[in-house]
Amino acid sequence: MTNIYYMDEDSLGHLDAKKSINSLLWKLLYKRVEKRLKNSIINIQNMRKIVFNKKLLLHCKIEGTLPYVFLRRDPSWYYAEDGEEYFIPFSICFTDGNVKYDIVLVDGKIDLRNDSKMKGDLSKKLSHTPILLIKVLKDIEKNFEILLKYIDEEDKKV
Numbered sequence: 001m002t003n004i005y006y007m008d009e010d011s012l013g014h015l016d017a018k019k020s021i022n023s024l025l026w027k028l029l030y031k032r033v034e035k036r037l038k039n040s041i042i043n044i045q046n047m048r049k050i051v052f053n054k055k056l057l058l059h060c061k062i063e064g065t066l067p068y069v070f071l072r073r074d075p076s077w078y079y080a081e082d083g084e085e086y087f088i089p090f091s092i093c094f095t096d097g098n099v100k101y102d103i104v105l106v107d108g109k110i111d112l113r114n115d116s117k118m119k120g121d122l123s124k125k126l127s128h129t130p131i132l133l134i135k136v137l138k139d140i141e142k143n144f145e146i147l148l149k150y151i152d153e154e155d156k157k158v
Contacts, residue, residue: 002059002070002093004102004115005078005086005125011109017126029132036137037110042144047105050092053151054158062150064143066094066101075106086125094143101131101140112137 006012007019014030015022051073059070070093078086089106093115100118104111112131118124131137 002095002100003072003078003088004091004093004104004113004128006089006104006106007086007126009075009087009089009107011107011111012113012130013109013111014130014132016130017113017128021129026130026132030130032134033112033131033137036134037112040137041141041148042103042110042112044105044110046144046148047090047092047103047110050147050151051090054155057151057154060147060150060154062143062146064094064146065139066096066099066143068095068097069093069143069147070095080125092144092147094140094147101136102128103140103144112140 006017012019014027051071057071059068061067062069072088072091075087075089078088080086089104091102091104093100093102099116102113102115104113113128114131115128117127131140
């Protein structure tokens with residue numbers, strides 16, 4: 001499962017997916033990540049360049065630590081069998097099969113999410129948490145940069 005689910009169309013920032021954990025420590029750690037993100041290669045312009053590539057790729061494999069990439073270019077609502085509604089936002093997913101990180105564009109803001117707990121289990125749709133460590137952000141940035149170069153090369157072929 002490569003989609004990331006939100007309860008609504010609001011940015012989550014330092015909150016967990018269910019908005020039930022509002023930890024001061026998470027808030028402080030996320031502020032550090034958010035501050036670094038302001039000057040990062042991960043920005044809305046580059047996200048759009050990747051997601052709206054000329055070849056219209058929806059997934060690819062890159063030479064990075066998170067080699068499998070999935071792109072979600074059209075946000076939508078998902079109506080689950082249990083009667084709940086979930087928002088599936090515009091996103092770029094990086095995974096190696098064990099960990100799954102999503103760069104999500106929602107409400108005009110970029111959310112960095114760790115969705116590793118879901119592991120394809122749809123009962124855990126709202127199990128993602130914010131990226132809180134600079135170390136993880138750096139890894140995502142490296143993979144994002146590799147992906148950006150990959151998309152540029154693919155776009156030149158068209």
